[in-house]
Amino acid sequence: xxxxxxxxxxxxxxxxxxxxxxxxxxxxxxxxxxxxxxxxxxxxxxxxxxxxxxxxxxxxxxxxxxxxxxxxxxxxxxxxxxxxxxxxxxxxxxxxxxxxxxxxxxxxxxxxxxxxxxxxxxxxxxxxxxxxxxxxxxxxxxxxxxxxxxxxxxxxxxxxxxxxxxxxxxxxxxxxxxxxxxxxxxxxxxxxxxxxxxxxxxxxxxxxxxxxxxxxxxxxxxxxxxxxxxxxxxxxxxxxxxxxxxxxxxxxxxxxxxxxxxxxxxxxxxxxxxxxxxxxxxxxxxxxxxxxxxxxxxxxxxxxxxxxxxxxxxxxxxxxxxxxxxxxxxxxxxxxxxxxxxxxxxxxxxxxxxxxxxxxxxxxxxxxxxxxxxxxxxxxxxxxxxxxxxxxxxxxxxxxxxxxxxxxxxxxxxxxxxxxxxxxxxxxxxxxxxxxxxxxxxxxxxxxxxxxxxxx
Numbered sequence: 004x005x006x007x008x009x010x011x012x013x014x015x016x017x018x019x020x021x022x023x024x025x026x027x028x029x030x031x032x033x034x035x036x037x038x039x040x041x042x043x044x045x046x047x048x049x050x051x052x053x054x055x056x057x058x059x060x061x062x063x064x065x066x067x068x069x070x071x072x073x074x075x076x077x078x079x080x081x082x083x084x085x086x087x088x089x090x091x092x093x094x095x096x097x098x099x100x101x102x103x104x105x106x107x108x109x110x111x112x113x114x115x116x117x118x119x120x121x122x123x124x125x126x127x128x129x130x131x132x133x134x135x136x137x138x139x140x141x142x143x144x145x146x147x148x149x150x151x152x153x154x155x156x157x158x159x160x161x162x163x164x165x166x167x168x169x170x171x172x173x174x175x176x177x178x179x180x181x182x183x184x185x186x187x188x189x190x191x192x193x194x195x196x197x198x199x200x201x202x203x204x205x206x207x208x209x210x211x212x213x214x215x216x217x218x219x220x221x222x223x224x225x226x227x228x229x230x231x232x233x234x235x236x237x238x239x240x241x242x243x244x245x246x247x248x249x250x251x252x253x254x255x256x257x258x259x260x261x262x263x264x265x266x267x268x269x270x271x272x273x274x275x276x277x278x279x280x281x282x283x284x285x286x287x288x289x290x291x292x293x294x295x296x297x298x299x300x301x302x303x304x305x306x307x308x309x310x311x312x313x314x315x316x317x318x319x320x321x322x323x324x325x326x327x328x329x330x331x332x333x334x335x336x337x338x339x340x341x342x343x344x345x346x347x348x349x350x351x352x353x354x355x356x357x358x359x360x361x362x363x364x365x366x367x368x369x370x371x372x373x374x375x376x377x378x379x380x381x382x383x384x385x386x387x388x389x390x391x392x393x394x395x396x397x398x399x400x401x402x403x404x405x406x407x408x409x410x411x412x413x414x415x416x417x418x419x420x421x422x423x424x425x426x427x428x429x430x431x432x433x434x435x436x437x438x439x440x441x442x443x444x445x446x447x448x449x450x451x452x453x454x455x456x457x458x459x
Contacts, residue, residue, distance in 0.1 A: 037082070037083075037086075037087035037089070038087065039086075039087035039176065039177040039180070041176055041180060042176060043176045043179065045176070046176045046179050046180045046183065047223060047227060049180070050180055050183035050184055050187065051183055051223060051224070051227035051228045052187075052227065052228060053228060053229045053233050053235065053236075054190060054191070054194065054228075054229070054233045054235045054236040055235065056191045056194060056195065057194065057195050058194040058195070058235065058236070058237045058238070059194070059195060059196070059197045060197055060237040060238070061157070061196075061197025061198070062162050062163060062197055062198055062199045062238075064199045064237070064238060064239065064240050064241055065241050065242075066241070066242055066243075067240060067242045067247060067285075067314070067350075067352070067394050068242075068350075068393050068394055069393060069394065069442070069445055069446045070162040070163070070199065070394050070395075070442065070445070071161055071162055071394075071395045071397060071438055071439070071441045071442040071445065072161075072162055072163050072164060072165055072199070072201075072240075072394070072395070072396055072397070073156075073161060073163075073164045073165070073396075073397040073398075073399060073400035073409065073438065074164065074165055074167060074203070074396065074397070074398050074399040074400060074402070075152075075164035075165065075166050075167060075189060075200075075399070075400045075401060076092075076143075076167050076399060076400075076401050076402055077143040077149070077166065077167065077185040077186075077188070077189065077401065078091065078092045078143060078167070078169075078185070079091065079092050079093055079140070079141065079142060079143045079401075080092070080093075080142050080143065080144060080181065081093070081126045081140065081141075081142040084126075084142040084144040084145065085144060086142070086144050086177070086180070086181050086184075087177050088177065088178070088181060089101050089102045090102040090103070090104035091181075092110060092111075092404060093109065093110060093111060093128075093140055094108060094109055094110060095108050095109065095110055095364075104128060104129075105128070105129040105130070106129065106130060106417070106419040106420040106421050107419075107420035107421055108421075109130075109363050109421045110363055110364045110404050111363060111364075111403040111404055111406075111423075112360040112361060112362050112363055112364070112369065112403065112404070112405070112406040112422075112423060112424050113360075113403040113406045113408055113412045113416075113423060113424050114138065114140075114403070114412060114413050114416035114417060114423050115140065115141065115403060115408075115410070115411065115412055115413065116411040116412055116413040116431040117138075117139045117140070117141070117413070118413075119151060119411070120139070120141055120147075120148065120151060121147050121151075123145075123147070124141050124142075124145050124147050124148055124151075125139040125140075125141065126139055126140050126141060126142060127139055128140055128417075130417035130419065130421070131417055131418065131419065132415055132416075132417055132418065133415070133418050138416075138417040143185050143188070144181065144184055144185070144188075145188075146188045146191065146192075148188070149185070149188035149189050149191070149192040150188075150191075150192045150195065150196075152192065152400070152401065152410060153189070153192035153193055153195065153196040153198050154192075154196055155410060155411065155432070155435055156196065156198050156400075156435075157196040157197060157198060158432075158435075159432065159435035159436050159438065159439040160436075160438075160439030160440075160442055160443070161198070161397075161435065161438050161439055161442070162198065162199050162442060163193060163198040163199030163200050163201075163238070163240065164189065164193075164198070164199075164200055164201075164400055165200070165201050165202070165203035165249055165396070166185070166186055166189045166200055166201070166202055166203065167203050167205055168182055168186065168202055168203060168204050168205065169182065169204075169205045169207065169208070170204050170205065170206055170208075170209050170213070170216070170217050170220070171207065171208035171209055171213075173216065173217075173220050174213075174216065186202070186228075186230075187228075190230075190236065190238065190239075193238035194236060194237060194238045197238070198238060199238055199239075199240040200238055200239065200240060201239065201240040201246075201247045201248065201249060202224070202230065202248050202249070203248075203249035203250075203251055203285075203287070204217060204248070204249065204250050204251065205251045205252060205287075206250065206251060206252030206253070206259075206261065206266075207251075207252055209252075209259075209260065209261050209265075210260040210261060211260065211261045211262065211264075211265050213261075214261065214265045214268060214269060217269055218269070218272050218279075221248075221272070221273070221279055222279060225279055231246040231248075231281070231282070232246070241283070242283040242285075242313060242314070243283045243313055244283075245281055245282055245283040246281065246282055246283070247282065247283045247284075247285060247313075247314075248273055248282045248283070248284060248285070249284070249285040249286070249287060249316070250266070250269060250270065250273075250284065250285070250286055250287065251286075251287030251318075252266075252287060253266045253270075253286045253287065253288050253308070253309070254266075254286075254288045254289055254292050254299055254300050254302075254305050254308075254309065255288075255289050255298060255299065255300060256289065256297075256298055256299050256300040256301065257298070263300065263302055263304050263305060263308055266308060267304075267308045267311070270284055270286070270308065270311045270312065271311070274311065283313040283314070284311070284312050284313055284314070285312065285313065285314035285315070285316055285352060286309060286312040286314070286315055286316065287316050287317075287318055288309065288315055288316065288317050288318070289317060289318060290317045290318060290319050290322050290336065291317075291336075292305065292309065292315070292317055293336075293339065293340055293343055298318075298322075309349075310347050310349065312349060313349065313350065314349065314350045314351070314352050315340075315344060315349055315350075315351055315352070316351075316352035316353070316354060316396050317336075317340065317353070317354065318354055318398075319333060319353070319354045319355075319356070320354065320356045320359065320398050320405075320407060321359055321372070323383075324371075324372045325372075325373075325375075325379065326375070326378060326379055326382040329379070329382045329383050329386050330382070330386065333353075333383065333386055334386040334389070334390055337351075337353050337386065337387060337390035337391075337392065338390045338391070340353075341390055341391045341392070350393070350394070351391075351392060351393075351394075352392075352394050352395065352396050353383075353387040353390070353392050353395060353396070354395075354396045354397075354398050355380060355383035355384055355387060355395055355396070355397055355398070355441075356380070356383070356397070356398045356399075356407045357374050357377070357379065357380040357407060357408075357409055357434055358370070358372050358373055358374035358375075358379060358380070358406060358407065359371050359372035359405055359406060359407060360372070360405065360406035360424055361404065361405045361406070362422060363421055363422070363423075364404055364405070369422050369424065370406075370424055374426075374427065376427050376429060377429065377433060377434065377437055377455055377457070378455060380409075380434065380437060381437060381453070381455050382453055384437075384441045384444060385444070385451065385452070385453045388444050388445060388451060389451065392445070393445065394445065395441055395445060397409060397438050397441070406424055408434075409434035409435055409437075409438055410434075410435060411431035411432055411435070412425070412426055412431060413425070413426075413431060414426055414427075414428055414429075414431070428459075429459050430459055433457070433459060436457055437455075437457055440456060440457050
């Protein structure tokens with residue numbers, strides 16, 4: 004689900020099912036409906052366990068202050084990976100319960116640079132590069148994929164990620180298994196490479212009647228995975244002396260099937276429940292939450308409920324289209340937001356993004372919000388620091404659907420019916436390194452400058 008105008012969207016190694024070339028190519032365009040036989044209780048038993056694995060603490064996980072954290076979708080699946088979800092988020096849905104992923108039928112506008120992925124993680128597709136070679140993608144179910152992504156974070160100086168957990172995907176055993184496996188993969192990789200991670204619930208697609216399920220999911224994560232207090236897990240991010248949890252989708256004025264009362268109940272549970280209410284809470288809110296305009300719900304209770312939070316993070320993807328609008332719109336909004344938050348003892352986490360395009364998913368122009376070789380991204384980072392921000396949320400690490408990804412993407416995408424963006428000739432790690440520079444800027448380790456300080 005997209006967050007452009009109004010909104011957004013573990014399998015340990017013993018569960019990973021290797022992909023043989025023949026098995027994948029036989030269903031490479033349309034994912035056959037695979038059978039998923041585990042019950043909800045069996046998924047809990049198989050995928051929700053305390054942490055076991057190497058741990059090499061490096062990033063200070065006691066606070067979000069001074070850190071650049073990315074959103075991590077981890078929502079890509081492939082036929083044969085054990086998810087039974089087909090080409091989820093790579094391809095487009097069909098009239099049948101399946102997806103198609105082939106030239107002319109895809110969802111992504113950027114193509115990942117697959118050159119560093121393990122050969123066993125490279126999934127062949129029907130797409131071809133200009134030289135005729137097969138184009139490959141990956142499955143987020145593969146623990147080696149998360150391992151590589153977190154290694155890139157370490158190498159570029161990115162502090163960590165908020166792992167997206169779409170609450171609407173925790174109901175069906177198949178999707179519940181998928182999000183648990185991805186979370187466990189990220190947990191293991193964060194510990195291995197000394198990065199921070201925290202959970203972010205995305206409320207998109209939820210209904211009021213389903214909010215009790217989120218509370219039960221928190222209980223399961225605490226009791227079965229010991230996600231928030233496992234002494235072996237040294238990577239889970241804390242803030243203000245408590246484990247940090249984020250809730251995205253509070254106070255939006257679009258036609259959601261839940262309301263502020265539902266959000267208040269969830270926040271109150273996370274902060275005050277006698278057994279489970281031990282969290283610092285970050286809320287993902289609309290850009291114009293303070294004035295309750297444009298994308299925000301107009302409700303007298305909005306500010307009261309937001310004051311229950313420890314941190315506020317307004318979603319700004321798509322709200323500005325160039326550097327001039329960053330200065331004219333975002334800079335002033337951020338300054339006033341920060342003043343409001345300071346007056347209410349709340350901390351502020353601005354969202355920055357490198358560019359935007361969802362041509363293959365929804366139509367419209369390719370390269371809708373141009374990256375300008377990193378200048379658009381850096382101007383937002385500069386404006387956030389100048390406005391007084393002490394922490395930044397980057398949208399997103401791996402979001403190729405909307406072309407907001409900062410991880411390694413190729414300048415040599417497939418050719419044919421589907422059109423793809425490139426990194427404009429920049430090295431595939433350029434945006435990773437630029438995000439690492441953002442952390443240095445936050446911590447005043449480099450001078451405040453709008454000029455790009457990072458050479459290609």
